[in-house]
Amino acid sequence: MDKKIENPSVPAETVPAAEEKSAAGTGRKIRMPEMLTVSPSPHIKTPDTTATVMFDVILALLPAFIWGVYVFGVRALAVAAVSIAACVGLEAAAQILLHRPVTIGDLSAAVTGLLLAMNLPVSVPLWMPVVGAFFAIVVVKQLFGGIGKNFVNPALAARVFLFSWASEMTAFSADGERVTSLAPVLTEGDFVASATPLASLKAGTLPSETIFDMFLGNHAGCTGEVMSLLLLAGGIFLLVQRVITWHIPVAYIGTVAALTFLFPRYSGMPIESMLYELLAGGLLLGAFFMATDYATSPVTPAGRLIFGVGCGLITVLIRYFGTYPEGVSFSILVMNLLVWYIDKATMPRRFGGKSNGK
Amino acid sequence: MAYTFRGGIHVEEYKNTHRCRIEALPAPEIVTIPLSQHIGAPATALVKKGDPVTVGQKIGDVTAGLGCPVHSSISGTVTDIVKKTAQNGFNVEYVVIQNDFKDTVCPDIHPVSKKLTEVTTEEVIGIVREAGISGMGGAAFPTYAKIQSALGKVDKLIVNCAECEPFITANHRLLLEQPASVINGVKILLKALGVRTAYLAVEDNKMDAIEKLEEMTEGSKMISVKVMKTKYPQGDERQLVYALTGVEIPSGKLPADVGCVIFNAETCAAVYRAFAFGMPLISRIVTVDGDCVKRPRNILAPIGTRVTDLVEFCGGLVREPKKIINGGPMMGAAQWDTEMPVTKSTSAVLLFSEGFGRKSVDTQSCIRCGKCIRNCPMHLMPMYIAQFSKIHDLKRAEEYGAMNCVECGSCSYNCPGGVEIVQHIRVAKAAIKAEKTRLASLSQPEK
Structure with a gap:
């Protein structure tokens, strides 16, 4: 936007005598410049950038991720490293090929990479995060115009894309069985597969873990989804930093809580059933970190509430009636597609206007 | 509780000069006075090259339509009348005056001899116009015209001393050092308008000025000090009226339509000086x-x-x-x-x-964080309007309220993506206006 316009009052070669005077005290002559920058107001801005926002998200995710590495072993770290490197690398490559400015410095690709890794089981072959990164960054993000233009959450879209390899995606290693092998593809002996709490609920039994274990992350699942306590802490950090607003997480988690309490799958114990539903299946990770993704969530407060309720409703419906035990990823992706319409329907009442958007 | 509005932002204040006393600049060697300084017709020069001029002498005036005269701020000789491109993009005439350092005051200048109780509204309007007073807050609407348009419609006079822009402390110092001139100006304006209520709206980052004004207006039934929350854009007239009265000025209407008229603090002081000393607005x-x-x-x-x-x-x-x-x-x-x-x-x-x-980065991409929507004092969706503006979809830009934008810049200030949101909206507004003018001219039969 900055435009340089030649200063008409200053001849190109000479500097007016009045401006030749030295700045008092400094002994240094500082002149008025020959060219001034003419750019639109405002002339000052907050130092916050996309990068600082994304850095906050990474900070908020890290504790839960580190816990995942502790629970599932050092291989989780390798999966994340591959995923982040692939996302950042592919973003740069795509932008170079598309003749766009390379913007990996805004850290958004790194966030996608970290989220993708946290949404994968520790035992996935190492080529899978690369394929996922390609789908997330190149197909979903860059081909649709880059940051802010993607129509669905890239990390979630990649995760669902990777369900093409269903057995790898659903082989969850048991808690306490840390996977230390860094081999690109694991064989059966390398880890002990285990049922996730949601799979147990689907089968009509209460999970074998206690609710306390659920809370502390001692159960099978994807790397980043198990540690409820740290995910909550990260979510609260984002709220305090005003990176996200309360609307989506509260509406999302509240809807799931209400529905699973009123219609418990393990009837007779509605509170326990509700708590298992809330603490399992990546609901907290989804509600605080994925559903709140800026590009794919509504921008108005009312829209965010509708979005959260919709996510909650679809999550419960899929969990209860679908063949797959988890519903968070799918619900968010479905709601992503409605964002434009939700925004339009919830246009704020204008100052001095009559009603919705008028 | 300080008065405020919904939306807006907290900007870094940078009020570095709030302790700097007002210092009079020794008259400079040369002044260049533009003949068009605000909305309305440009003034026509009344002097020509080589003419001697005195302090306060009228050097330009508008014969018909909206506009007010321009006066010389120093005594000396007109050395030139030049045309230059002014900020608004138009060619404007500038009167260049060389100082003779004699400070000869124009003989026409004399205080108003009548008492305030005897002055009629028409006389006030005439004096304010002759003194060349226009709004000194930024928008610079000719003050006499504002008084005329508010006559009979308003019951509240609001003095805008919010000074919500960072850096600026000119009003703050004026209120601290010359509160009487502001209050006396308010009294004159109240008299002219026949209004009995005046609010001095000051942001709560100027508590010393608030105390001073409260002291000065103690016992006054008409003038009261209102403490405003320090928030940008508190000094925007729509937000000011809303904060003080709870009334939203409807889209496309003016403060007078809801019974309020707003003057800048320094404008009030200028009105007072025009009465007390007969001195037009020359500094x-x-x-x-x-x-x-x-x-x-x-x-x-x-x-x-x-x-x-x-x-x-x-x-x-x-x-x-x-x-x-x-x-x-x-x-x-x-x-x-x-x-x-x-x-x-x-x-x-x-x-x-x-x-x-x-910002350290130059890329401009909206990440849809929604901050501009949360901050917009007009409750618009700035990022959508900016996007429609970018693809020149004027219909939808207007549908999303482009014309309601007051261009305060809260959206651009807080945008992490570095998008010049308000500038995109300005472009859309200008294009919508131009399109409307074009359509209007098409519907007129050709002559």
């Missing part, structure tokens, strides 16, 4: 600040003083400026001319070095 308080200025100051500068003279009075520069801003950093305009003169609406001159107050 104003300018905050000179920015990271390039050695000693930031509040300067009482003659209209037409060039930036270079102001900077010299402030001890010169400490680094090379890249941007010179006429007004505050949020809504002021960047200048391309280091010879830019102080006009009736120049509340500040800011000199910023390369990169001051800017």
Whole structure:
């Protein structure tokens, strides 16, 4: 936007005598410049950038991720490293090929990479995060115009894309069985597969873990989804930093809580059933970190509430009636597609206007 | 509880000069006075090259339509009348006057001899017009016309001393050092309008000024001080009226339509001076600040003083400026001319070095964080309007409320993506206006 316009009052070669005077005290002559920058107001801005926002998200995710590495072993770290490197690398490559400015410095690709890794089981072959990164960054993000233009959450879209390899995606290693092998593809002996709490609920039994274990992350699942306590802490950090607003997480988690309490799958114990539903299946990770993704969530407060309720409703419906035990990823992706319409329907009442958007 | 509105932002205040007393600038050697300083018709020069002029002498006037006269701020000789491109893009005539340092005051200048109780509304309007007073807050609407348009419609007079723009402390110092002139100006305006209620709206970052004003207005039934929350854009007239009265000015209407009329604090003081001394508006308080200025100051500068003279009075520069801003950093305009003169609406001159107050990155991409929507004092969806503006979809830009934008810049200030949101909206607004004018001209039968 900055435009340089030649200063008409200053001849190109000479500097007016009045401006030749030295700045008092400094002994240094500082002149008025020959060219001034003419750019639109405002002339000052907050130092916050996309990068600082994304850095906050990474900070908020890290504790839960580190816990995942502790629970599932050092291989989780390798999966994340591959995923982040692939996302950042592919973003740069795509932008170079598309003749766009390379913007990996805004850290958004790194966030996608970290989220993708946290949404994968520790035992996935190492080529899978690369394929996922390609789908997330190149197909979903860059081909649709880059940051802010993607129509669905890239990390979630990649995760669902990777369900093409269903057995790898659903082989969850048991808690306490840390996977230390860094081999690109694991064989059966390398880890002990285990049922996730949601799979147990689907089968009509209460999970074998206690609710306390659920809370502390001692159960099978994807790397980043198990540690409820740290995910909550990260979510609260984002709220305090005003990176996200309360609307989506509260509406999302509240809807799931209400529905699973009123219609418990393990009837007779509605509170326990509700708590298992809330603490399992990546609901907290989804509600605080994925559903709140800026590009794919509504921008108005009312829209965010509708979005959260919709996510909650679809999550419960899929969990209860679908063949797959988890519903968070799918619900968010479905709601992503409605964002434009939700925004339009919830246009704020204008100052001095009559009603919705008028 | 301080009065406020919904939306808006907290900006870094940079009120570095709030302790700097108003200092009168010794009359500069040369002044260049633009004949068009505000909305309305440009004034026609009444002097020609070589004419002697005196302090307060009328040098330009408007014969028909909206506009007010222009006066010489120094005594001396007219050396030239030049045409230059002004900030609004039009060619404007500037009267260049060489100072003779005699400070001869125009013989026509004399105080109003009548008592305030005997002065009629028409007389006040006439005096205000002859004194060339226009709004000194930034928008610079001719004050006499504002009084005329408010007559019989308003029951509240609001004095805007919010001064919500960063850096500027000109009003703050005026309220501290010359509160009587502001209050006396308010009394004159109240009399002229036949209104019995006046609010002095001051942000709560100026508690010393608030205390002073409360002391001065103690026992007054008509004038009261209202403490406003420090928030940008508190000084926007729509937000000010809403904060004080709870009434939203409907889209496309003016404060007078909801019974309010708003004057800037310094405008009130100028009205008072026109009465008490007969002195037209020939000088104003300018905050000179920015990271390039050695000693930031509040300067009482003659209209037409060039930036270079102001900077010299402030001890010169400490680094090379890249941007010179006429007004505050949020809504002021960047200048391309280091010879830019102080006009009736120049509340500040800011000199910023390369990169001051800017972000470290230059890419502009909306990440849809929704901050602009949360902050918009007009409750619009700035990022959507900006996107429609970018693809030149004027229909939808208008549908999303482009024309309601007050261009306060809260959206651009807080945008992490670095998008110049308000500028995109300005482009859309201008294009919508132009399109409407074009359609209107098409529907007129050709002559």
